[in-house]
Amino acid sequence: MSPVPPWLAPIQALIGEVVRTPLDRSSGTFRPETNRYGCKLVEMVSDTPFHSAREALGIYNRQYWMRLFSLSQEQYPLTARIVGLFELNKVTLRYFERFPPRGLGSRSGDLGAAMDGFLAFLSSSVTVEEVPHVPREALLQAAQIDEAWRSLGAGRDHNAWRPDAHLAARLASAHLVRSDGVRWIQQNWPLLALRRRLSGIVGESPFALPPRGDTVEAFALVRTGGAIVELPLTRIECRLLQLLESRTLGHALAVLEAEEGASDQLAATIRQWLGRTVQLGFWCDARFD
Amino acid sequence: MSTLVSLPSTSVGLGLRPVHYADACGDLARTVDYYEVIADNFLGDAETPRGWLERLRRDKPIVLHGVGLNLLGHEPLDETYLARLRDLADWLEAPYVTDHLCWTGSHGLRHHDLLPLPHTEDLVVMAAARARHVQERLRRPFGLENLSSYISFRTSTLSEWDFYSRVVAESGCYAMLDINNVYVSCHNHGWDAIQYLSGVNFDRVLQVHLAGHEELASGGLVDTHNRAVSSPVWDLYRYVWEAHGPFPTLLEWDDSIPSFETLVTELNRAKVVRGDMVPADMVPAKVVRA
Numbered sequence: 001m002s003p004v005p006p007w008l009a010p011i012q013a014l015i016g017e018v019v020r021t022p023l024d025r026s027s028g029t030f031r032p033e034t035n036r037y038g039c040k041l042v043e044m045v046s047d048t049p050f051h052s053a054r055e056a057l058g059i060y061n062r063q064y065w066m067r068l069f070s071l072s073q074e075q076y077p078l079t080a081r082i083v084g085l086f087e088l089n090k091v092t093l094r095y096f097e098r099f100p101p102r103g104l105g106s107r108s109g110d111l112g113a114a115m116d117g118f119l120a121f122l123s124s125s126v127t128v129e130e131v132p133h134v135p136r137e138a139l140l141q142a143a144q145i146d147e148a149w150r151s152l153g154a155g156r157d158h159n160a161w162r163p164d165a166h167l168a169a170r171l172a173s174a175h176l177v178r179s180d181g182v183r184w185i186q187q188n189w190p191l192l193a194l195r196r197r198l199s200g201i202v203g204e205s206p207f208a209l210p211p212r213g214d215t216v217e218a219f220a221l222v223r224t225g226g227a228i229v230e231l232p233l234t235r236i237e238c239r240l241l242q243l244l245e246s247r248t249l250g251h252a253l254a255v256l257e258a259e260e261g262a263s264d265q266l267a268a269t270i271r272q273w274l275g276r277t278v279q280l281g282f283w284c285d286a287r288f289d
Numbered sequence: 290m291s292t293l294v295s296l297p298s299t300s301v302g303l304g305l306r307p308v309h310y311a312d313a314c315g316d317l318a319r320t321v322d323y324y325e326v327i328a329d330n331f332l333g334d335a336e337t338p339r340g341w342l343e344r345l346r347r348d349k350p351i352v353l354h355g356v357g358l359n360l361l362g363h364e365p366l367d368e369t370y371l372a373r374l375r376d377l378a379d380w381l382e383a384p385y386v387t388d389h390l391c392w393t394g395s396h397g398l399r400h401h402d403l404l405p406l407p408h409t410e411d412l413v414v415m416a417a418a419r420a421r422h423v424q425e426r427l428r429r430p431f432g433l434e435n436l437s438s439y440i441s442f443r444t445s446t447l448s449e450w451d452f453y454s455r456v457v458a459e460s461g462c463y464a465m466l467d468i469n470n471v472y473v474s475c476h477n478h479g480w481d482a483i484q485y486l487s488g489v490n491f492d493r494v495l496q497v498h499l500a501g502h503e504e505l506a507s508g509g510l511v512d513t514h515n516r517a518v519s520s521p522v523w524d525l526y527r528y529v530w531e532a533h534g535p536f537p538t539l540l541e542w543d544d545s546i547p548s549f550e551t552l553v554t555e556l557n558r559a560k561v562v563r564g565d566m567v568p569a570d571m572v573p574a575k576v577v578r579a
Contacts, residue, residue: 004363050507
């Protein structure tokens with residue numbers, strides 16, 4: 001293939017810097033700070049009948065950030081509604097300043113992949129002072145629910161794992177591998193219901209959280225066909241799923257029995273629940289040490 | 290390449306977005322001849338959306354439009370991306386694939402925008418060689434789309450339309466001519482749209498795009514795809530159709546997306562502008578079954 005012009009990489013570096021320049025938010029809206037653009041590029045660009053070179057470059061700068069703001073609002077809709085769009089945009093701006101979208105890997109053209117680290121960023125970087133009107137626990141639970149939805153949409157379809165008869169004797173030493181079509185979440189506020197209620201309702205202001213519930217609720221989110229089904233979990237069902245994330249089946253059961261006290265009723269509950277998870281396609285594989 | 294079914298030249302199509310997958314299989318879609326989908330949305334690991342494509346392609350041809358090729362990036366083309374794109378196009382039996390004559394990322398970073406460059410002779414050579422390579426890898430016609438531009442460079446030695454036409458001609462590829470982009474660029478820079486279009490070889494036009502744009506407070510235009518096609522763009526479409534048609538015509542609407550019925554009505558406007566439909570028939574009738 002023919003050579004790349006020597007001026008190409010340098011000018012793309014200059015344009016890229018301008019495009020990624022953080023927007024100013026001091027006025028309560030997001031505006032390009034065109035005086036921050038490097039003179040070298042500005043001098044290469046002509047004024048237009050409507051804009052100076054800096055203003056014209058500012059169109060690309062603004063578009064870049066607006067696209068990323070829309071992305072975080074689309075992928076974290078519940079979080080956006082309880083935090084408020086302006087506040088979420090501020091967090092989004094900080095996130096992409098630190099982790100600008102990259103183009104490597106199999107999802108190179110997929111803008112959604114740029115949000116892969118957003119939940120971790122929210123968990124580690126957002127302070128109470130930044131979002132004072134939302135309890136931190138509620139913020140993180142909302143973000144985890146949004147992230148669950150997001151990953152269910154992007155995950156691969158698997159064939160569900162079904163244990164063969166000859167595996168039965170070895171199951172205790174198996175690590176069950178969760179399917180990409182299943183996630184589980186916990187909530188102290190009725191966030192799943194709020195997410196459903198707010199779906200399709202446009203609004204920029206923060207939506208007031210409903211009162212905190214007396215107990216923690218757990219749900220499995222299961223992708224079936226094109227839809228996501230919410231499956232309420234009992235405390236023991238949820239605990240077993242948590243234990244199975246990092247333990248073999250035998251180890252998880254031993255821990256659960258130690259926590260709950262071994263009984264025939266517990267054994268029956270566990271057997272029934274495990275059978276149901278297999279039936280619902282929670283697992284895509286079993287791995288052995 | 291020659292074994293692929295090409296679209297009839299008077300076809301009208303819709304840029305299909307996920308919100309309308311179900312409607313696209315229904316009665317309202319009777320006057321839609323084909324669909325275009327954003328290829329990048331189907332190159333990842335998620336398989337669920339492909340179910341819709343599988344269903345849709347039984348009834349109508351689907352063409353692919355990309356936004357992530359980064360044809361003019363200084364880094365080499367992503368051969369993995371091209372391989373996935375070809376697999377998708379083969380699976381869909383897509384008559385053709387299109388992407389933009391622009392760059393979208395550099396130095397390992399993606400800007401997810403269609404960015405311009407100075408129009409120079411050495412860039413024509415590079416762009417043509419890369420586009421030719423893409424067409425060979427895809428094993429089907431590859432169309433290059435002209436940009437909406439908001440800046441121009443003092444170091445350009447070619448006009449935007451000369452650059453576009455030269456790359457199409459020297460690559461042996463095709464033009465994916467966006468009429469709205471022609472209008473937006475010409476308005477923003479004070480160029481003559483007719484002069485822009487006079488450089489286009491319409492024998493190489495695979496398809497024409499129509500879309501809406503937004504006017505800024507300054508009077509400049511931004512290609513937003515968030516509203517109906519403007520009157521001046523319809524006027525330009527009528528001129529191009531009468532002077533250079535026929536060619537397949539596709540409507541894009543990517544933000545503030547209206548109902549499927551509204552989209553089909555807007556698409557039917559193209560037929561009215563061409564004189565192929567009377568205005569009274571623009572709104573698609575729902576079939577009432579006994």
